[in-house]
Amino acid sequence: MKSRAVKTCNTRLNTLLFAATIIFTMPALTAPDARQSTLFANNCAQCHTRAETGAPFIGVAEDWREAVARGEDAMLINVVQGIRGMPPLGYCSSCSEEDFRVLIRMLAGIPDDLLEGKGEQQ
Amino acid sequence: MKRRTFLQSTLAAGVSGALGTLAACGPSGEVPQSPVTYTPGQAMPWINWAGNHSCMPKWRTSPASEDELVAALKSAKGVVRAVGAGHSFSAVVPTDDTMISTDLLSGLVRHDPEKMQATLLAGTRIHDMGPLLHSVGQAIPNMPDMDYPALGGAVANSVHATGTSFGSMSSYVTGMKLATVSGELLECNAEKNTGIFQAARTSIGALGIASEITLQNLPSYNLTEVNRIEKFEDVFAEIEARCQAHRHFECYPIPYSSMCITVATDIAEPGDKTIGEDDPQAVNTLRTVFDAVSWVPVIGEGLYEKVLTAAMGDTADVIRTGPSYLVFPHMRVVRFREMEYTVPAESGPACMREILATIKQKNIPLSFPIEYRYVKADDIWLSMFEGQDGCSISIHQFGDLDYKAPFAEIEPIFWKYDGRPHWGKIHTLGEKQLAQVYPRHWQDFQEVRRELDPEGQLMNAHLKGLFGA
Numbered sequence: 001m002k003s004r005a006v007k008t009c010n011t012r013l014n015t016l017l018f019a020a021t022i023i024f025t026m027p028a029l030t031a032p033d034a035r036q037s038t039l040f041a042n043n044c045a046q047c048h049t050r051a052e053t054g055a056p057f058i059g060v061a062e063d064w065r066e067a068v069a070r071g072e073d074a075m076l077i078n079v080v081q082g083i084r085g086m087p088p089l090g091y092c093s094s095c096s097e098e099d100f101r102v103l104i105r106m107l108a109g110i111p112d113d114l115l116e117g118k119g120e121q122q
Numbered sequence: 123m124k125r126r127t128f129l130q131s132t133l134a135a136g137v138s139g140a141l142g143t144l145a146a147c148g149p150s151g152e153v154p155q156s157p158v159t160y161t162p163g164q165a166m167p168w169i170n171w172a173g174n175h176s177c178m179p180k181w182r183t184s185p186a187s188e189d190e191l192v193a194a195l196k197s198a199k200g201v202v203r204a205v206g207a208g209h210s211f212s213a214v215v216p217t218d219d220t221m222i223s224t225d226l227l228s229g230l231v232r233h234d235p236e237k238m239q240a241t242l243l244a245g246t247r248i249h250d251m252g253p254l255l256h257s258v259g260q261a262i263p264n265m266p267d268m269d270y271p272a273l274g275g276a277v278a279n280s281v282h283a284t285g286t287s288f289g290s291m292s293s294y295v296t297g298m299k300l301a302t303v304s305g306e307l308l309e310c311n312a313e314k315n316t317g318i319f320q321a322a323r324t325s326i327g328a329l330g331i332a333s334e335i336t337l338q339n340l341p342s343y344n345l346t347e348v349n350r351i352e353k354f355e356d357v358f359a360e361i362e363a364r365c366q367a368h369r370h371f372e373c374y375p376i377p378y379s380s381m382c383i384t385v386a387t388d389i390a391e392p393g394d395k396t397i398g399e400d401d402p403q404a405v406n407t408l409r410t411v412f413d414a415v416s417w418v419p420v421i422g423e424g425l426y427e428k429v430l431t432a433a434m435g436d437t438a439d440v441i442r443t444g445p446s447y448l449v450f451p452h453m454r455v456v457r458f459r460e461m462e463y464t465v466p467a468e469s470g471p472a473c474m475r476e477i478l479a480t481i482k483q484k485n486i487p488l489s490f491p492i493e494y495r496y497v498k499a500d501d502i503w504l505s506m507f508e509g510q511d512g513c514s515i516s517i518h519q520f521g522d523l524d525y526k527a528p529f530a531e532i533e534p535i536f537w538k539y540d541g542r543p544h545w546g547k548i549h550t551l552g553e554k555q556l557a558q559v560y561p562r563h564w565q566d567f568q569e570v571r572r573e574l575d576p577e578g579q580l581m582n583a584h585l586k587g588l589f590g591a
Contacts, residue, residue: 035186035226042225046249046270053402053455073162080166081156085455088156088169088176091270093205094184094225097166 032102040103043092047085048107055086056107064108075104155457155521168221171209171270172459173521174548177216186226188299188307188333194222195331196305201582204331206245206272210279210546211460213584214326222331224272230254231334238339239296244274244332252447260339261446264288264370269451274332279546280324280505282514283450284372284495286365286467290507292323293500294337302330303579311336320563321570323502326545328585329574344390345369345450346443349400351434354382354478358471365496374491375474376408377481379430383491387450390443398440402453405490409520412489457521458490461529461548462514463541464506467496470513473539477515477532486528490518503563506542514544553590 032040047055056063067075079100082088089095095103105111155173160166169176181199185191195202200219208215215221224245233240240260242251249269255261264283271281273291277298282290297311300322308330310319322329354375357364365371370387401407411433415425442449465473474494481488493516500507506514517532519525529548536543542559543549557564571589575581581591 038228039225042228042245042247042250046247050453053453055455076162077160080160080169081158082169082173082457083155085457087171087208087457088173089208091171091207092225093168093208093221094182094223097162 030102030105032106036099036102039092039095039099040106043090043095044103044107046091053085058107059109061109064110068108068110072101072104075108076100079104168205168208168216170211170215171207172211172457174211174459174525175213175216177218177221179217179219179221181220182223183220184223184226188227188301191222191224191227191331191333192301192305192307194220195301195303198222198303198579200579202303202579203582204274204327206275207247207270209271210275211548212544212546213582214279214546215582216584217582224274224331227274227333230258233258233260235259238341239336240339241297241334241336242273244272244277244298244335246273247271248273248276249451252445255337255339256342256445256447259342261342262291262294262337263340264291264294265447265450266291267450267452268454269447270454273335275327275546277323277332277335278325278327279544280502280507281546282495282497282507283370284497284514285370286496286511287498288370289498289500290324290502290505292502292505293498293507294339295323295335296338297336298322298332299334300330300574301333302574303577304574307333317566317570318574320501320503321567324504324545326504326585326588328571328580328589330580343446344444345387345446346390346394346441347385347387347449349398349440349442350384350386352382352384354380357382357384358474361471372493372495374493375478376430376491377478377486377488378412379427381430381434394441394443396441396443398438400440400442400452402455405456405458405520408491409489458518459521459525459529459548460516460518461525461533462493462516462544463533463536463549464497464512464514464544465536465539465541467511467513469539470494470496470515473513473535473541474515476535476538477517480531480535484531486531487523488517488519488528490520492517503567504545504560506544508560509562512542516544516547552587556588 047053048058051057079090156169157173157176158167165178167176167178183194185194198220201217202220202222203215203217204222204224205215206224227243227245228250229243229246231241231243238260240255240258248271251273264285266281266283276291277295280290280292300308300310308315308318310322357373368386368388372385374383376382411429412426415429495514497507497512497514499509499511502508506512517529519528533550540559543551578591
């Protein structure tokens, strides 16, 4: 069998490039490491980069305003327990609390110091 | 116009106008969909997609390579289970001991353009698999109607689509690498470790964890899918002809109505165009209509039929066309619980009719369309399609409504028709009944299972029930 390692695809690359653009244009955001980026691409990206799902779109502040107002802990609880169309854990069984916090901040485009511990669950 | 828009406008103009007092009888309010609560800073539970199973693993690991997977299995403590997307409705994943997540085992490993085969890491999600295969000019011959699961989970549970000439995902597997609890990495295919291969292609994760899976593909192809609202009796009067006329055909009878949604999919023709939009919220709208009128004594059912006919009877077809991996899957943004059995293909129509009649006679609260599909026979030991063409019938219930009582009313109908349960969906069968519906190879599978996992490390409570371990 012809050996050829093809570990990425255009779709995923585009998603990651878009995410990277979001990260580097926002101040004081913790950038996901390589592992977290893979978890994002395999899980979060399938809804949060597809407008037709109705999920808040990555980096679009207006989509995240209400959730952000409730605080990061409330968002974390919604991620783990699931809410409406979002499944528990956002499909990511590998994600730790730290992973989820980094990915929430990246998706919502919110600086690290704005969200910590703010608000209650919806 | 989307079906949802059509339904909503009809509901607003017709039902609410005629029955103004029904305004407060919409769908029930949102209720917690999680079986457990989580507090930040505390241990994190694992919960499946449907929210009907959870666990609290003491040890979690996410291997990023084959070596790490083997090491993780070798050092695993207690009951060890693998998880991909966690999309199964049955309790195949929960363990309070060791959970191994395959999220990071994702990607295309190699491909063979002559044989049209490709090897992927088993944690690759199906939504990534399509573009990866497309990038090397290949596509799997058939694919499920949702693309969230991981390849390894799809194969372990014989996930399938529809099409009388097409088998399940497992039937396209030509080889696998399987990591066992003893720390071995076994290659298996039609020539090597053949018994393990026949067991591993539908293993419910009872033999080990797949690291790589090789698929027999086709050159990339485009499809056109036509979604249509039709009369159930019209469709079932010619169901065999419909299945023969299309590469893929399925239908969704709507309980308490004479209608069904049909989905016919064929190789795309030049000039095919997408018309209309897929509406992932359509079932919620259907529920709104059902909730609004079903409580009305005596006339509720007839009213539902009238509203549905008015709303959907002349709805234009929705047509989707494009690369196969984009046409096969549909979005799932409404959570539900699902029971599915596969009955012999020739028993499909009778079984379907009996289910619809029973729902009506017993007034069972199921408004979610029922999925009706055909799958080609295979020779995989524990595949639902082993030795016989199958008709798979799936019963759904909304995620915030009780499913146990309605499913308990329907499940015995499947038994009457010698049904085999989908391994990843809800059912109540145990070892004794399962051995009866898999008379040819149940013991063969058990022997391989005991050989590869003699201590039963892979047996969680659910699998112990399945295998009598």
